[in-house]
Amino acid sequence: MVNFPGQEENLPERSPMETRSNDFERGLRLMLDAIAAAQERGEPPLTAAQARTELEGLARHRGRPLFFPYLGSGLGKGARMMAADGRWVLDLALGVGVHIFGHGNRDLIETALRAACSDLVMQGNLIFNREYSALMRTLLAHAPATMEHCWLSLSGADANENALKLVRRRREGRPGVIAFRGCFHGRTTAMAEITDRPDYRRGQPHTFPVAYVPFYDPRDQGSIDKSLKALRAIVHRDGEQMAAFLVELVQGEAGFLAAPREFFVPLFEECARAKIPIWIDEIQTFGRVSELFATDMLGLADYASVITVGKILQGSAMLFRAELAPDPGLVSGTFAGATVAMAVGRQIVEKLVGEGFFGPQGREKRLERLCFERLEQLSRRYPDALREFHGVGAMIAFKLGDGSYESTQAFLRRCFETGLALYYGGHQPAWVRMFLPAGVITEAELDEAFAIIERRLTD
Numbered sequence: 260m261v262n263f264p265g266q267e268e269n270l271p272e273r274s275p276m277e278t279r280s281n282d283f284e285r286g287l288r289l290m291l292d293a294i295a296a297a298q299e300r301g302e303p304p305l306t307a308a309q310a311r312t313e314l315e316g317l318a319r320h321r322g323r324p325l326f327f328p329y330l331g332s333g334l335g336k337g338a339r340m341m342a343a344d345g346r347w348v349l350d351l352a353l354g355v356g357v358h359i360f361g362h363g364n365r366d367l368i369e370t371a372l373r374a375a376c377s378d379l380v381m382q383g384n385l386i387f388n389r390e391y392s393a394l395m396r397t398l399l400a401h402a403p404a405t406m407e408h409c410w411l412s413l414s415g416a417d418a419n420e421n422a423l424k425l426v427r428r429r430r431e432g433r434p435g436v437i438a439f440r441g442c443f444h445g446r447t448t449a450m451a452e453i454t455d456r457p458d459y460r461r462g463q464p465h466t467f468p469v470a471y472v473p474f475y476d477p478r479d480q481g482s483i484d485k486s487l488k489a490l491r492a493i494v495h496r497d498g499e500q501m502a503a504f505l506v507e508l509v510q511g512e513a514g515f516l517a518a519p520r521e522f523f524v525p526l527f528e529e530c531a532r533a534k535i536p537i538w539i540d541e542i543q544t545f546g547r548v549s550e551l552f553a554t555d556m557l558g559l560a561d562y563a564s565v566i567t568v569g570k571i572l573q574g575s576a577m578l579f580r581a582e583l584a585p586d587p588g589l590v591s592g593t594f595a596g597a598t599v600a601m602a603v604g605r606q607i608v609e610k611l612v613g614e615g616f617f618g619p620q621g622r623e624k625r626l627e628r629l630c631f632e633r634l635e636q637l638s639r640r641y642p643d644a645l646r647e648f649h650g651v652g653a654m655i656a657f658k659l660g661d662g663s664y665e666s667t668q669a670f671l672r673r674c675f676e677t678g679l680a681l682y683y684g685g686h687q688p689a690w691v692r693m694f695l696p697a698g699v700i701t702e703a704e705l706d707e708a709f710a711i712i713e714r715r716l717t718d
C-alpha cells in the first residue's frame with residue numbers, strides 16, 4: 260500500500276493529454292466545428308423504413324419489445340433528440356435521468372474528445388490514469404463533509420452492491436437490510452431482493468432478511484408516527500439481523516415521492532440508538548434536486564455512513580466514512596469506468612456546481628417553480644384528467660386521473676407520437692415522470708412540452 264502526503268491542491272489541473280500541442284488544439288477545434296455543422300445539417304442516417312427494420316431487429320435481439328420505437332441518430336441538440344430517421348423528439352426521459360445536459364453539448368463533447376485521445380479506453384482499480392483520481396477528488400470536494408472516501412464503479416447497482424458489503428462488514432453477522440416501501444435500488448440479485456417490486460424478482464430466491472418501513476405520505480397527518488412505529492418494531496424484533504437502513508430521500512422509481520427533513524430525523528435517530536448505519540441511495544437524486552446531494556438539501560449529512568451516486572455521473576460511486584473503509588479485496592473489479600465517462604462525469608459535476616444550478620435561486624429550483632405553475636394551471640383546467648403533481652428540482656411527476664398503469668402507458672405513447680418523451684414511475688398508482696434536462700432546457704421548450712401534455716391529456 261502506498262500512502263501519499265496531502266498535497267493535492269498543488270497538482271497541475273490538466274494532464275498531458277489535455278494540454279497537447281498547438282496541432283492537437285487546432286485539430287480539436289476543427290473536429291468540434293465539424294460536429295456542430297453535422298448537428299446543424301441534421302441529415303438523418305436512415306430512411307423511415309430502414310430505421311423501422313433496424314428497430315425490429317433490435318427488439319428481436321433483446322428478446323422483448325422496446326418501450327419507445329426510437330433509435331437515436333447521434334445528432335441530438337440540447338433538449339431534443341433526433342431519431343435515426345430524422346424525427347425530432349423533446350427528451351424529458353433522459354435515458355431515465357442521465358443526460359442532464361441534454362444532447363450534443365459542446366463542452367461535454369470537447370471533454371469527451373480529449374479523454375478519448377488517452378491511451379486507455381477503460382480504467383480499472385489496479386492501474387489508473389488521472390481521470391480516476393480527478394473524479395474522486397471532485398466528488399469528495401463537493402460531497403457532504405462527513406464523507407471521507409470514495410470508490411468508483413460502473414452502474415448504480417454496482418455502487419449499491421459495494422455499499423452493502425461495507426455495511427455488512429461493519430455489522431458482521433447481520434446480513435439484513437431495512438428499506439422503505441416502494442423503494443428501488445437496482446437489479447443485481449441482492450438489489451432486486453431489497454427493491455420493493457416482487458414482480459422484478461420472479462423466480463429469484465430470498466437469501467437475507469429485508470424489512471420495510473412505510474414511506475412518507477403527505478396526505479396522512481400521522482405518517483411520521485406510523486413510519487417511526489414500524490421502524491421501532493423492526494429494530495426491536497430484528498435489529499440484530501440488520502446491517503443498515505437503506506433510503507432514497509426522494510423515491511425515484513416510485514414516482515418522485517419526496518419527504519421533509521422532519522420525517523427522516525426521528526427514523527435516523529432511532530437507527531443511531533440501535534447502531535444501525537444509514538445508507539443513502541442518491542443514484543437518482545444526485546445533481547437533480549436543489550443541491551448536488553439531497554442529503555445536503557435536507558441537512559442529513561451527520562446521519563449518513565455511506566452515500567451512493569450514479570446516473571448523471573455517467574458511472575457510479577460510493578462515498579463513505581472512514582470507519583467503513585473496506586479490507587483489501589472486499590470491493591474492486593476489473594473496471595472502474597471508461598476514461599471518457601469519468602472525464603465527462605467529473606465535468607458535469609463541476610458545471611452543475613459552478614454554473615448556478617443549486618440553492619433557492621438556482622436553475623433547478625427555478626425549473627421546479629415553472630413546472631408547478633404550469634401543472635397548477637392544467638389541474639385547474641382539467642381537474643378530472645390531472646389531479647396531483649409533486650417533485651423537486653429536475654424531478655417532477657404528475658398523476659393522470661386515478662393513476663391507472665394502463666392509461667398512463669397509453670398517455671406516454673400518445674405524447675411520444677406527438678414528439679415528447681416522458682417516462683413513468685410507480686405502479687399503483689403510476690405517475691408520469693418528467694426528467695428535466697436542467698442544463699439546457701429553455702422556457703419555450705418547457706411550454707412546448709406542456710402544450711403537448713395538454714393536447715394529449717384529454718384524447
Ligand SMILES: Cc1ncc(COP(=O)(O)O)c(C=O)c1O
Pocket residue numbers: 355414415416417419443444445446507511512540541542543569570
Ligand atoms: C435509486 C436508485 N438506485 C439504484 C438504481 C440502479 O442504478 P443502475 O440502473 O445504474 O444500476 C437506480 C436506477 O434507476 C435508482 O433509481
